[in-house]
Amino acid sequence: MKVAIVGASGAVGQEFLRVLADRNFPVDELLLFGSERSAGSFYEFGGERVQVKQLRHNDDFKGVDVAFVSAGGGTSKEFEKTITKHGTLMIDNSSAFRMDADVPLVVPEVNPEDALDAPRRVIANPNCSTIQLVVALKAIENISHIRRVYVSTYQAASGAGAGAMAELEGQYADMAAGRPPRVERFAFQLAGNLIPQIDVFTDNGYTKEEMKMVNETKKIMHSDVAVSAMCVRVPVMRAHSESVWVETERPVAPEEARRAFGSFEGIVVMDDPARQEYPMPLFTAGRYPVYVGRIRTDTANPNGLTFWCVADQILKGAALNAVQIAEYLVGAGRLGR
Ligand SMILES: NC(=O)C1=CN([C@@H]2O[C@H](COP(=O)(O)OP(=O)(O)OC[C@H]3O[C@@H](n4cnc5c(N)ncnc54)[C@H](OP(=O)(O)O)[C@@H]3O)[C@@H](O)[C@H]2O)C=CC1
Ligand SMILES: N[C@@H](CC(=O)OP(=O)(O)O)C(=O)O
Incomplete structure (x- = not known):
């Protein structure tokens, strides 16, 4: 298959190179794209050096079967037609098209079939905090309908891109050296701090990141679930964490929830309080699954379940x-030969 990565130099783009290789995705030819900044540089894939072209x-996309695009919403909007005009499937990581009615928003463990109907040749990858939330929610939804969700996120610096990771590292180094930390990517110093704002504020007082969790969860789960979110940036390098409270139609005991999580594809249960066993971002970074722990009954709601x-x-x-x-699309005979 002819595959393209747009935004190859970025935090997400670099992971595309690793994941495609690690999972033996059938790549016959790989094209890499970036802005003027990274055009001309080389990355290694399958034992070969591939040069980044300027988007x-x-x-350039003629003959490309699938383009994995992670170059920001503005770039996705500007280049959608250029990328898809010859039939290339665009799988887009930005928030540009997620709520468009003719663009499926897909998490394969939850709503894979939605990917089969992509009339614009665009499939949107959901917001990162939403993806891990809906994987966990779907395990519970399968045993009792979820009416309501409260979620508080603890989002790593890398969610804001490669430059943000470098900034957090630099701030810790500055602090250790007694220098004033450099602040550019985030509104405030993140090292030693928490920032209760991710993305811009909307008219209702919630941030755009919080409203993505509210709206995208409903679209992916095809559900009337009510969601209320609070998103916080934390001085962690990588892996997002979430405190989640769900209200189900009938009470779900922690043991039943543990079994539901444990048998759900893509989830690993780490939940043994006696041995201080629970998921933490330090040990989750670089791994594929969604880790769930601290599963217990909500003390404020008999139909409530809470987990981490x-x-x-x-x-x-x-x-x-x-x-x-x-x-999934390759398996369904809808992508590649
Ligand atoms: N980081 C994360 O955890 C997540 C990120 N996303 C989304 O993925 C996208 C990329 O994020 P991330 O990798 O973190 O960001 P980075 O800042 O690390 O990387 C941005 C990438 O976009 C490229 N780019 C920017 N402008 C253009 C342009 N005009 N033409 C071509 N390429 C361009 C950059 O290339 P160059 O170096 O050449 O400028 C770079 O490769 C964003 O839409 C983000 O919202 C989604 C989920 C999670
Ligand atoms: N906003 C997320 C990452 C991201 O890029 O989200 P989105 O693709 O929804 O803009 C974070 O900063 O952790």
Whole structure:
């Protein structure tokens, strides 16, 4: 298959290179794209060096079966037609098209069949915090309908891109050296701090990141579930964590929930309080599954269940999820030869 990665130099783009190789995705030819900044540089794939081309409005995508795009919403919007005009399937990581009615929003463990209907040749990868949430929610939804969800996120610096990771590292180094930390990518110093704002504020007082979790969850799950979210940036390098409270139609005991999580594809249960066993971002970074732990009954709601969930948001929240969508379509005979 002829495969393209747009945004190859970025935090997500670099993971695409690793995930495609790791999962033996059938790549016959790989094209890499970036802006003027990274054009001309080389990355290694399958034992060969591949040069990054500058993304332009031309016919570079002719013959490309699938393009994994992670170059920001503005770039996705500007280049959608250029990428898809010859029939290339665009799997887009940005938030540009997620809520468009003619663009499926897909998490393969939850709604894979939605990927089969992509009239614009665009499939959207959901927001990273939403992906790990819906994987966990679907395991519970399968045993009792979820009426309501409260979620508070603890989002790693890498969610804001490769430059943000470098900034957090630099801030810790500055602090250790007694220098004032450099602040550019985030509104405030993140090292030693928490920032209760991710993305811009909307009219209702919630941030755009929080409203993505509210709206995307409904679309992916085809559900009337009510979601309320609070998103916080934390000084963790990689992997997002979430405290989740769900209200189900009937009470779900922790043991039943543990079994439901444990038998659900893509989830690993780490839940043994006696041995201080629970998921943490430090040990989840670089791994594929969504980890769930601290499963217990909500003390404030007899129909409530609460748990803690951690996943590498650059992998399951971005590159891995997108590659899984492509794998599903290959398996369904809808992508490649
Ligand atoms: N980081 C994460 O955890 C997640 C990110 N996403 C989404 O993925 C996308 C990329 O994020 P991330 O990798 O973190 O960001 P980075 O800042 O790390 O990388 C951005 C990438 O976009 C490329 N790019 C920027 N402008 C252009 C352009 N005009 N033409 C071509 N390429 C361009 C850059 O190339 P160059 O170096 O050449 O400028 C770079 O490769 C965003 O839409 C983000 O919202 C989604 C889920 C999770
Ligand atoms: N906003 C997420 C990452 C991201 O890029 O999200 P989105 O693709 O929804 O803009 C974070 O900063 O952790």
